[in-house]
Amino acid sequence: NRDFLIAPSILSANFARLGEEVDDVLASGADIVHFDVMDNHYVPNLTIGPMVCEALRKHGVTAPIDVHLMVRPVDRLIGDFIDAGASIITFHPEASDHIDRSLQLIRDGGCQAGLVFNPATPLSYLDYVMDKIDMVLLMSVNPGFGGQSFLPATLDKLREARRRIDASGRDIRLEVDGGVKVDNIAEIARAGADTFVAGSAVFKARNDADPHRYDSVLRDF
Numbered sequence: 001n002r003d004f005l006i007a008p009s010i011l012s013a014n015f016a017r018l019g020e021e022v023d024d025v026l027a028s029g030a031d032i033v034h035f036d037v038m039d040n041h042y043v044p045n046l047t048i049g050p051m052v053c054e055a056l057r058k059h060g061v062t063a064p065i066d067v068h069l070m071v072r073p074v075d076r077l078i079g080d081f082i083d084a085g086a087s088i089i090t091f092h093p094e095a096s097d098h099i100d101r102s103l104q105l106i107r108d109g110g111c112q113a114g115l116v117f118n119p120a121t122p123l124s125y126l127d128y129v130m131d132k133i134d135m136v137l138l139m140s141v142n143p144g145f146g147g148q149s150f151l152p153a154t155l156d157k158l159r160e161a162r163r164r165i166d167a168s169g170r171d172i173r174l175e176v177d178g179g180v181k182v183d184n185i186a187e188i189a190r191a192g193a194d195t196f197v198a199g200s201a202v203f204k205a206r207n208d209a210d211p212h213r214y215d216s217v218l219r220d221f
């Protein structure tokens, strides 16, 4: 299962009209919705929580919602996001006191589970949990803000993560988040990623002729 998925990060969307923005990127060809949750504690920014996820579901969004938790502690919000309609929930292992338990909470709630690795977080956190995850998310910037530049060291780490996933023989997606653009996505894919988060690259590329379409950038990906 190595088909490529594009996951626009709504961090760069216009929050004043979030429902329409999500409808527009999905209609333009996006596969999943990347939902960045920041708590001004684990990361130095504050965004959106379970109520907004639930609002998107009530608005009619049926695509998978990929919830990226940049929060500490994580477990309480896991339950809230399961109830709010999340599809995939990922968290940073160093932000959880009990990684195995947090993964189990996500799966018990019927969601797909994943771990997120900051640029300097070692992949050894995967050692004992490959059978409990559906996604590995590598940060290619330090988390907290959109619009940062892709850190080139991520490419080697992606190759290493790809090796670990292939060696496990399991169906685990490899997602990359931060600084993904039209001009580097092919190289990132060659390094082993199959799921691509892009925030500013998508939402700053609104089609001139039709403000509701993002086809051009999604096609170039």
Ligand code: DX5
Pocket (backbone or CB within 6 Å): 009, 010, 011, 012, 034, 036, 068, 141, 142, 143, 144, 145, 146, 147, 148, 177, 178, 179, 180, 197, 198, 199, 200, 201
């Ligand atoms: C950063 C977030 C990313 C962010 C990516 O902490 O996790 O999802 O939105 O934004 P771009 O694609 O602009 O780097």
Ligand code: ZN
Pocket (backbone or CB within 6 Å): 009, 034, 035, 036, 068, 177, 197
């Ligand atoms: Zn993210």
